Amino acid sequence: MKELIAKYREKGFKLTPQRLAILKFLNGNTSHPTAEDIYSNIKKIYPTVSFATVYNTLQTLKDKNEILEITIDPQKKHYDPNIKPHHHIICIECNTIGDIFEDYSEALRLPDYIAMEFKPVGSHVDFYGLCIKCQKKERRKRQ
């Protein structure tokens, strides 16, 4: 956490307690929280925190390339503090998101006809499926 603080101060971040709480919450978090998730967690410690602060901080972190915004859930955005390029799988039942650390970039070549229209800068694979919990629920239902 010490390094975290040093790191953000270095980047010109003004380190407020709210912001620090958000950073702490995100640090190493693999649950892909939404803004709402972050807000309600921080609110426990700083009951006056506002959504604006959460969104502002997320925006700043995005701008500084410290978090990824994940567009895989049709309902809302999720955030991921792991900025190493990776992919995701979302459960079509409960929307749980899992991380996939696998480099598919070699295989993901664009066909020529589209390379003429777009210059790619990156790619991301959305897998969708059923998480283990929802698989079990499905099985129970079917019996």
Added chain:
Amino acid sequence: MKELIAKYREKGFKLTPQRLAILKFLNGNTSHPTAEDIYSNIKKIYPTVSFATVYNTLQTLKDKNEILEITIDPQKKHYDPNIKPHHHIICIECNTIGDIFEDYSEALRLPDYIAMEFKPVGSHVDFYGLCIKCQKKERRKRQ
């Protein structure tokens, strides 16, 4: 268009003029319209059409597997009448979406550790990049 009508009537669709206009608009459309795009287009012909009708029809079409909902633009959903599985590339400047007809499924194997947590049912690749128009704009800016 004749077949289109027959096809939907077969499926138990009640064919109202508004709905028909939506079907017509979507048929063969590769622009990945949003609900708003569809609404404003239909409104030209049926000025009293409501968003509810557009969303209802989209929902029905989704249920009947006649269109795909695309979650690639963080701002809103896009719709695609091409239900053949394919992938997309979105311009990070103007949000234009292009289709990529390429089967990557062989390459997109899930690593074991995640296959234990999720049973995959599908996948979709989001490419992001710059469309040709925005590439040109960028070049102009840089000069």
Added chain:
DNA sequence: TATTAAATTAGAATTATTCTAATTTAGATA
């Protein structure tokens, strides 16, 4: 310690989407 640019806040505004409940209508049936 004073200064100030940046951050926080409550709450309003905006945008996308969904819901409601009254009305209309397509298509089946008599």
Added chain:
DNA sequence: TATCTAAATTAGAATAATTCTAATTTAATA
């Protein structure tokens, strides 16, 4: 062809996610 009814349409309200506003506070520097 007229009647019936379940399904579709509508205006507008409601909801949910996100962004904006403008007044206030504060972290970090000088």
